[in-house]
Amino acid sequence: MMKLLHAADLHLDTPFSDTPELKQALLSVPGQLARLCRAEGCQAVLLSGDLFDGPWSRESVQTLKDAMEDMAVPVFVSPGNHDHLGAGSPYTGTRWPGNVHIFESPTVTAVEVERLGLKVYGAGYHGIDCPPLLEGFRAEGDALYHVAVLHGDPGQVGSPYCPVTAVQVRESALDYLALGHIHKGGHFRAGQTLCAWPGCAMGRGWDETGEKGALIVTLDGPAQIRTVTLEGPRFHALRTVVEGDPVAALERVLPPVPNGDYYRIELTGETERPDLVALRQVFRGFAHLELVDRTTVPVDLWGSAGEDTLEGTYFQILRSAMEHAGTEERKTLELAARISRQILEGREVELP
Ligand SMILES: [Mn+2]
Known part of the structure; x- marks a missing residue:
């Protein structure tokens, strides 16, 4: 049986101008992936692009390299639109650990790990967009397992980010297609191929809410995936209707035990204006609680x-x-x- 770790969209060095405390949390992601890889006994790692958000720091590059070395299995990287291979790329300008293969070609190439019976296909962006690389693609050869790692958009046919269609996936004859780009995880099956994207590894703002993490992929017959949540802050955008007591309305949506997650709660309903200062005091155990008053005064x-x-x-x-x-x-x-x-x-x- 083949077991793989699949992650994408780490966006290391995200500026975090409003939440600078998240920089360190994000920097913990590569190490968490390495520990997960070891704990699960994964035989290879697929990283589907946007590992960096844009301008990269030496610290982040070194942290990622250390984690990759620690994974101690073949690691495959397909650079995406945020970390493309253009001028100043961290992938071409610096030396990477020996177990790391970066797909530098703008068209699909393949690497075979013979002792694993694994053939990995991939390509890298050379700018902020990329044509549909899987158009006309078909896995070939007698390897036991065929997987591809790409930064691509499974949502829109006309996308400038390597659009991926169900027909392409079905025709690919791959066992597994490891995508990145879409920040909310998802998957679909077409023919014998499972196409999946883990979403971003850590939520960074209100548009990246809920649990975030990586995928453990098993190839033994049809590919199977399991989502593993990583440690880190989570963003929750919630709404509650105030009927009388605003404390009760908040208790309905907040967990009973305060935590360090980020909550933005919209208070709605027809009620007397809630006292936000007093409410924040009641729920002061929540380190990051933002209350937005959208209630309306009752009409007689x-x-x-x-x-x-x-x-x-x-x-x-x-x-x-x-x-x-x-x-x-x-x-x-x-x-x-x-x-x-x-x-x-x-x-x-x-x-x-
Ligand atoms: Mn991304």
Whole structure:
């Protein structure tokens, strides 16, 4: 059986201008991958590009090299759009450990690890975009296992980032296609081939929420993947409806035990304005808690109903109609009253 570790989109040296404390966390990712590789007994490692975010530091390059050496198995890298092989690339300008193979050709080439019966195909970006490299590609030869490592976009046909289609995947005759580029993990099967992308290795902001990590791939018959979450901060963008007690509303979405994750919580609903300062105090155990107040002040719908004014008569008519209406019609009448009230009070009209 063949066991592989697949990771991508580390984006080392991400600037983190708002959250500088995350620099060190991100720098721990290569070491975590090395420990995972050893603990799982992986026989090779596939790194599908964007290992660096852009301008790279010596410290990050050295950290990655040390981790790769520590993996002590063949490591294959396919540079992506963020870490392409153009001028100043860390891949061509510096020496890498002997077990590392960087796919430097802009077209697909292959390397065979004969003692493993493994043939690995790959290519590297030479600029910020890349043509569809798998168009017309087909794995060939008598190796036991055929895998490819690429930075490619499985989502859009016209993508400038090596678009990958289900037809290409089916025709590839690969056992496994290790992609990078899309930061939220995913996979699909086409023909005998499993195409998967792990997503980014660590969440770096509000657009990279939830658990992040790497994939353990087993090739023994049809390829199988298992996601392993890495240590590091997680971003959670959540929303809660306040009905009365805002503390209860937050307790519904926050875990019972505070942690160091990043939470951005939108408070919604029709309620008295929540006191954000007091709420932050209640939940001070959460190191990174951002509260966004999107609640609206309650509307006194029927306040003037029955008064001897045009407004009072109007609301009285709506209220009387509601008494004889069915459930759906009641909802419509209440909505009419609500919109009318919002207009009368000069508020923004909120449609459901
Ligand atoms: Mn990326």
